[in-house]
C-alpha cells in the first residue's frame with residue numbers, strides 16, 4: 001500500500017513540477033507516388049503545470065531556465081487572470097503549510113519546494129502520505145483547469161451539505177461519478193471510504209434532489225404570493 005502511495009505521489013509531483021513532452025499528431029499527406037504518409041508528431045516540451053500557471057500569473061516573470069520564482073518580479077504585468085492567481089496563491093499557501101507541518105524550510109522555487117515535500121513524505125506515516133496525495137491531486141486538477149488542459153467540472157446548483165460549509169461550490173465529475181466541494185474539500189464517490197472522508201454519492205444525490213424540491217416549492221410559493229399581491233393591487237385599482 002505504502003509503495004503505491006509513494007509511486008502515485010511521485011507521479012503527481014512530476015506532473016506538477018517537471019517539464020513534459022507534449023505530442024500532437026499532424027495527420028497525413030500523399031506523396032508523389034500517391035502513398036498515404038503519416039507526418040511526424042509535432043512535439044513540444046512544456047514546463048510543469050505549476051510553472052505554466054505561474055506564467056499566466058506573472059507573464060514576464062519567467063527565468064532563463066523556464067522556472068518561475070516565488071517572488072513577483074518588478075515590472076511584471078498586473079495579474080489579469082483571477083482564477084490563475086487564486087490557484088497559484090492557494091497552492092503556495094498549502095505548500096507552506098505542509099513545510100511547517102514537516103518542519104522543513106521553503107526552497108527558492110515552488111517547484112523545488114514541492115519536490116522537497118515528496119522527499120520528506122517517504123518517511124511519514126501512510127495516513128499523512130494519503131493526505132498529501134489527495135491534496136497534490138487537487139493542486140494538479142486546479143492547475144489543469146487554469147491551464148486549459150482540462151474542462152472545468154460541471155457545477156451543482158446546491159449548497160454543500162457539510163454543516164459548517166454550505167458553500168455553493170460543489171463540482172461533479174460525471175466520468176468518475178464523484179463529486180467534491182471546492183471550499184471544504186469534502187468528497188463523494190460510489191465507493192464510500194470513511195477513513196479518507198469519502199461520502200456516498202447517492203446520499204449527496206438525495207441531498208441535491210431534496211434541495212431542488214425545496215427551492216422549487218419556495219419559488220412556487222413566492223410566485224403565488226406575488227400573484228396574490230398583484231391581484232389585490234389590480235382589485236384596488238379597479
Ligand SMILES: [Zn+2]
Pocket residue numbers: 160161162165166167181182183184185186
Ligand atoms: Zn463544502
